Amino acid sequence: MYVRQLQVSDFRSWVQADVAFEPGVSVLVGQNGQGKTNLVEALGYVATLGSHRVATDAPLVRHGAEHAVVRAAVVNDGRELLVELEITPGRANRARVNRGPVPRPREVLGILRTVLFAPEDLALVRGDPGERRRCLDELLVSRAPRYAGVRADYERVLKQRGALLKTAGAARRAGGKGDIRTLDVWDGHLARHGAELLAGRLDLVADLAPHVTRAYADVAPESRPAVIGYRSSLGDALPEGVGRPDGPRADLAALEAALLEELGRVRSQEVDRGVCLVGPHRDELELALGELPAKGYASHGESWSFALALRLGAYELLRADGSEPVLVLDDVFAELDRRRRQQLAKVASAAEQVLVTAAVGEDVPDELAGARYEVRDGEVRRAS
């Protein structure tokens, strides 16, 4: 697939922008602060309904404007779809596809798929487990949009159950009994939605792992092999082998039963501490180089390579699923050494469409010549 046109208004620093793209390589060149990243961020929003830079929508709307609009024409297998999103902070976004309104913005997921690699991705290796869970969940939704609903349901139940535990915990600490009559009900719902999310993630990691290992070996052949694995808060209660490439696929019923049992086991702890201790929100995507965990042991260069391998692995996985995503490389060439640049350029130049942003054109390897756009003074101009 490729993006034929991107229009934004009142998005971040942009009052208006209208850029026509072609398949192949497009490079957006401009000084820092001119709004290159804002443009690819807008595209990412169309693909994921979220920003790779901020968790809330408020910063996405230009200061002083009421709402931002992003419009993208996406061509997939020769068919063009026009997606429009109106982003209003504090309210539900509105979405239209081919000028017709859709009941939920969620329904635009899957029309555009992107894999974005940005300087923020270093946090995938060095940051909190939450960063890695988010990365997994976004890829999961990208592969099967129905997981957006699974994730939302799970988070809602988690919040409600958390509130119940907190109130009960506080009552117990004050000497009372704490009302946990409804906890069984919430346990059941948490286990059901949690099992769905967990099964999705386990199968995803099993599919993704070989691609990441291969991508890492290409980017950093001298380093130890990169391995990813899923560590569940279920611990040993997790059925043997699931989540590994050679293991069995996840069994929903077995996971639900295991979650329910584990919730029963830690119940008194949970009530005492007032927090949910079991479930996919406590899980971790483990990254290792050889025998050692990447976090804390990997060098700066290795961390960058790992982050890059995770994104390239995701790109290869989506490609293997049958639909080629748009590859977005936001300001990353300046961060990589020569060999990593070349390796990235090799993968990128074979992509159906790749959008690159860079402060200076010289940072971009020659393999990625392609179309060039200058971003300056609130305008995007085609340079070559």
Place this chain on the structure above:
Amino acid sequence: MYEGPVQDLIDELGRLPGVGPKSAQRIAFHLLAAEPADIARLQDALQRVKEGVVFCEVCGNVSEETQCRICRDARRDSTVVCVVEEPKDVVAVERTREFKGRYHVLGGALDPLSGVGPDQLRIRQLLARLGAADGGAEISEIIIATDPNTEGEATATYLVRMLRDFPGLTVTRLASGLPMGGDLEFADELTLGRALSGRRAM
């Protein structure tokens, strides 16, 4: 910003659910231009809603007397009780003209985030209704018609657990599935998935 009373009215209206600042402004200016008699009627209606409305002692629905119209109606089948979250859900089910039984209004759904537990809902009263002979006939079926969202589903599950010990009582849940007159292709995957798992033989 407008001056004095007009802005006060806009602020008050804006606090109502479903009314945004633009609508509040529109309603305020509509009222400003309205006949004094219309205003008096509105004023009267507002006054009466707070003073005159009580909740039915049996089902918890809004009522003018100690028992609501439906609970007083001897023609209705008192062996079947439909459990809903809010009085507006009673109206929704009544509009179908399919249901001839009685209702029980819970007054909400389990919602720990807002501090709503079983004691804040009229669950105890429901159990009491089941225990006592209601209107001369035993209740034989409870239809749970809470909203099909996280809170409504949790409430339904909780009710099922509370009700399963009553001998001879059938507990059912409203079917969830496809809207009539719709196209299959436009159904979202959750609704379609539910409709598939709740399919029936023909």
